Amino acid sequence: MKRVLILIIILLNSVTLSLAKEIPFTQDDRDRLIRLEEGLKAVNQRIDSLDKRIDGLQGLMYVVIGAVIAQTIGIVGFVLWDRRTALAPAIRKNKELEEKEEKVEKALREYAKKEPRLAEILREVGLL
Secondary structure, three states, rough: OHHHHHHHHHHHHHHHHHHOOOOOHHEEEHHHHHHHHHHHHHHHHHHHHHHHHHHHHHHHHHHHHHHHHHHHHHHHHHHHHHHHHHHHHHHHHHHHHHHHHHHHHHHHHHHHHHHHHHHHHHHHHHHO
């Protein structure tokens, strides 16, 4: 039994020693690594150029958004200015008509003091 164990141990040691051989680094392996490094450099250059393009597009996007915001503010300002200038004559005319109405009512009341028939009509209408 001891002999079998010793034989198995010797066989296992010889198998592991044969598998543990060092693999030599050949010239082809070196050339492959050089080509791989060059390929990675090219890929990195492409990525860098893509980053520059994205930065340029980002700047353009900021300009476009700024222009849209400026146009929106400009339109709102124009609408407010236009509304104010369009309503100003109507407001002025309304004030003039109110003042004339007050004058006419005052004149009618004064005349109604002298004319009883007019006073009666004004009371029916609700002006006196």
